[in-house]
Amino acid sequence: MEVELAKGKIDWDYFNQLRSEVLQAWPTGQEVNLEEAAAYHKELSPQRRFPELLKAAEREGRTLAQPRAGVALLQEHIELLQYLEKEGEADCLPTTIDSYTRQNRYNEAQKGIDESRKEGRSMLNGFPAVNHGVAACREVIEAVDVPVQVRHGTPDARLLAEITLAGGFTSFEGGGISYNIPYAKAVPLERSLAHWQYVDRLVGYYQDQGITINRELFGPLTGTLVPPCISHSIGIIEALLAAQQGVKSITLGYGQCGSLLQDVAAVITLKELAAEYLKKFGYTDVELSTVFHQWMGGFPQDESRAFGVIGWGAASAALAKANKVIVKTSHEAMGVPTKEANAAGIKATKQVLNMLKDQSLPESEELRVEKDIICKEVRVILDRVIDFGEGNLALGTVRAFKAGVLDVPFAPSKFNYGKLLPARDNNGAVRLLDFGNLPFSREIIEFHQEKIAERGREEGRQPSFQMVIDDIYAIGKGMLVGRPR
Amino acid sequence: MEVELAKGKIDWDYFNQLRSEVLQAWPTGQEVNLEEAAAYHKELSPQRRFPELLKAAEREGRTLAQPRAGVALLQEHIELLQYLEKEGEADCLPTTIDSYTRQNRYNEAQKGIDESRKEGRSMLNGFPAVNHGVAACREVIEAVDVPVQVRHGTPDARLLAEITLAGGFTSFEGGGISYNIPYAKAVPLERSLAHWQYVDRLVGYYQDQGITINRELFGPLTGTLVPPCISHSIGIIEALLAAQQGVKSITLGYGQCGSLLQDVAAVITLKELAAEYLKKFGYTDVELSTVFHQWMGGFPQDESRAFGVIGWGAASAALAKANKVIVKTSHEAMGVPTKEANAAGIKATKQVLNMLKDQSLPESEELRVEKDIICKEVRVILDRVIDFGEGNLALGTVRAFKAGVLDVPFAPSKFNYGKLLPARDNNGAVRLLDFGNLPFSREIIEFHQEKIAERGREEGRQPSFQMVIDDIYAIGKGMLVGRPR
Amino acid sequence: MRENKKITIVLGVIGADVHAVGNRILHHAFSEAGFNVVNIGVMASQEEFINAAIETNADVIVVSSLYGHGEIDCRGLKEKTVEAGLTDVRLYVGGNLVVGKQDWKETEKKFKNMGFDRVYPPGTMPQEVIDDLIEDFNLS
Amino acid sequence: MRENKKITIVLGVIGADVHAVGNRILHHAFSEAGFNVVNIGVMASQEEFINAAIETNADVIVVSSLYGHGEIDCRGLKEKTVEAGLTDVRLYVGGNLVVGKQDWKETEKKFKNMGFDRVYPPGTMPQEVIDDLIEDFNLS
């Protein structure tokens, strides 16, 4: 069937046509029965439901801590989650999906499962939920007392969503842009957007049955010096597209840049701008929350230094009053963490979150400037994307990427314009050195140029790609700004 | 010889009379020869000198990281410091003195040395520098490439100062108040103040020879909910007393409270107020710097949680732009750290310091309020102490303590008034629940009362000693404000 | 409040140790629990513990040691209580008893061998000792 | 800049791996060092590596694997190069080769046994590979 970008909520009959095809991609697809799944969700205790937890966190002004975690085999995966719940004191849990499943390579995932059985250790970097099927997912959900979310990076997550949502997961991460551009090389945007409209429509179905499923958008993108205006614009587009399909609980994501002022400004404006655009599009009953990712770029190899990065991420999340923080571990630079390292990361994070629960960054002139520039940048980008779409936002997005009006630094996708070059300014905030085709006003451009020039003067060098490379390595080498030696 | 509180710089002949007695307290006293020691210092490379390092840090706007460390035996102590320099990347090093030496119990220290040799592990909680003598101290200084400081808690540190300064140490921590009230039970203040006038006079002697020795004042006091006004007032008195004896390089100390706003306000005002009072007393050529102690109260037992506390301490120090930070370790709640744990604490700290080197907390209304109240409190206390002294500040200090105009929470000394009760407010700042006899204005008192009342309302309980207990345990249990369960 | 008044506790921090905060909290907690507390404070010598126990006819001596020299400071205390005829007085000890993070089993054994009836690891909450007092003195 | 132009490197990230940043930096560093770089980018199959090597008459294939599936993805690559007659082409591999923080010696052995000439641990800086290339091809 040809992909088609829906303008509004996908017609139910058409959805069902698509659906029968989706469920055939792997045998476990046949296990999904929507009515039965809705009934299952209705029985699920509220403490196991993500939307409820997020609302409570917002009400209590606290920041939830969530790890990443997933291994190849069901029993091991359950033990891992139970450990992170009990020993790690995680407020909510993930099921991170392996990279083969993310690319719909279920045969290879099966090979990974079989080899993991043989080797006695996980040969996959996540939990292959499609291969395990609906009943296995429910075992996961019921094995722990806190909500569990599907976390992945899948351009075509239709079957994964069918199986995991029927399997009782109450939150599903991703979006047609954020799970394509950083996670794929050759998947056309129109295709991933259409496939994610399907996922959102599925969530909309559950919503129509009175079951709210949380949808989280993947803010960090490539995790590497992504300026807030880019991740905000993409997050808001994905929020609008989700709302169009009937999604009512949306978590907007942001990856820590490392500058406190910029990060706090980013979290605040992310929610404000999303609310503004949702309202513009007529969606006033969507629950919005924010998730802050501890530094998503290259980590220091040294474990104590990694704890430093983690602590600073936790502090920034708390001072920004994000609703949730995704936790890194001291093993980050080396490999998928052991369960002990994972729990340690959560506990270090929670200590800081709790100590800062009643504190926030006060308003100041400097904070206002950061918020202002983000708002200006995002509005100019979004308005252009909306224009491009001529009433079809998804289409506008495709066109915007083609034109470089949307552009993600360091993304592997060939459908990304790929001209942006970010670099830090003299205080560590992420700015742009090359704007590619972003539709920025003179004022915005000069703001960035002056900020980076200031750093250049301080370092006695012309801003160049070497500066970008230095910034990419910087945190791994124990700095924020990649100063020359 | 009777102790006598000097009004100004101690007369050199009188000093020498005192001196001959001091040097007799333990055989190693005979090793000290001042002229020879001055000559030794003149040969010392600048990179091994504390005052130079502090000036460089101030110039470069960076925060130095320093551990605590000391073991019973010389060779082991040297290996420990070398490890912390190489593996821990410490910017400067300590030699923490054991508790027997601090109480001038050199016989027991000797027993500790002997037993440590026998047991093959340190039976002392620090390095007994007096017993080891001058030559051993110089071995320590020469074994590492960064400056080393004497850190202790000694009411009568005259012999310790004689030996370690002759031994090439370029910084000496402590003061007549801060190394008595939290560290002793029955030492009269007039005695410890006089003994510390001696130490400062000794430093003044070196200064007269053109050798600057840094003097650091112990800001954290009992480490337990000490409000900034108390530690500031005491630090400034000690700075004035040191300056009177000719000290020209002074580091003012402050122990983290945990509220970012209060901590940043405290570090900023500490330097400002000290400069103000030094100027008032006619000392305009004293180099001032600040040291920030990561949380000095009870730590969490869990090592990852401890890393969280350490990370937050590092971040606060960096945002406050303190010149130096004293680092805790993940073993804090358990015992003196292994060298590995100590190095890990430094590295986690340095990662955060470096990432925040180019950031600071911007000015805001909330920060201004915190700075304001600290300045008001300190000025009212100090002016009263100065009045009490009738021209002799040391005497004024003795009288102020007797009257409760100076009072340290939870101090063991019977010469402390002991009526203050601190408690956190609803945002975690340390305020006062009971003011004892502090000479506070109505305005200041109402400020504190309203802040604590606000917390009481939030928690639905009357402020009481239970609240104080909850706050003492709070960080150890993973919070900042000790909320009721 | 329970009728624990009949039990007298001598409380103190031994040696050259000045850690005063835990002592203050233990005092508060034992009093709240209804015990009769005789607090000799920080920097208490073995003799001060013994004298206080004799003077107040104490049932139990609760020794704190936080600063690491506990091993040296506590040696011989049991023998001194015996010499003083305080054979029925129970000896509890707790805090951060040795220098550094050491194997707890070893440390416990060491202090048990020195004659302490109960030995507590770092971070023990007052309620635990109170529960043990109630058990040891059949108070419940 | 050195005369390393004669050496052609096929560079890519194998399997379903999309980690693009290191690849971009390696490309930049190898080019700056004067090598001729043929970058097949991320998500490259074994066949793409082989084909690129044949087409460009490459001297060395530099395989990156970051995401943990390196062990599965790299198996058989050596055999395929031999089949394709590329017996002289050197095989380097680096990144985060296995799932999790594992004993490096073990991992190195595993990949050496698969036929790789050089195997690099996580965090290897480009300069190290450049130095090795210079050594392996006698370029100094």
Ligand code: B12
């Ligand atoms: C940024 C990042 C991402 C970004 C990537 C964006 C993009 N498209 O490029 C995003 C967020 C999308 C992502 C996704 C995933 N990631 Co990722 N990611 C990272 C991270 C944090 C940094 C990578 C990076 O860019 N570093 C900076 C560059 C300059 O360094 P580099 O990549 O290491 O490359 C250098 C060296 O390795 C070396 N090198 C590389 N190849 C070779 C080859 C040779 C021969 C030599 C000598 C040297 C060499 O030179 C390079 C330049 O200096 C690392 C962890 C870390 N290193 O801190 C994890 C990490 C690589 N990711 C990991 C995983 C598991 C994933 C996911 C499965 C996600 C998940 N668990 O949720 C997906 C996989 C997607 C896929 N299909 O590949 C794991 C791999 C685990 C393992 N091996 O055990 C890591 C190690 C994190 C972890 N500890 O769990 N990731």
Ligand code: B12
């Ligand atoms: C605050 C503090 C200080 C303050 C004390 C102020 C004062 N006068 O009270 C200052 C800064 C002055 C200080 C000084 C020193 N300290 Co100190 N200090 C601490 C710290 C951070 C907290 C102690 C505290 O108040 N906790 C809160 C109270 C409520 O808890 P607590 O003291 O543990 O007491 C509770 C329990 O232990 C238990 N308990 C206590 N006794 C008993 C007895 C029994 C029978 C039972 C059942 C329970 C029990 O109940 C108490 C109430 O809940 C601890 C580390 C930690 N715990 O985090 C180090 C610590 C105790 N200090 C230590 C040391 C070494 C020192 C110094 C030598 C300094 C140095 N290295 O620079 C000097 C010693 C001075 C001296 N002569 O005693 C070490 C001891 C090391 C060891 N045992 O291996 C510790 C563990 C830190 C460390 N890891 O190095 N310290």
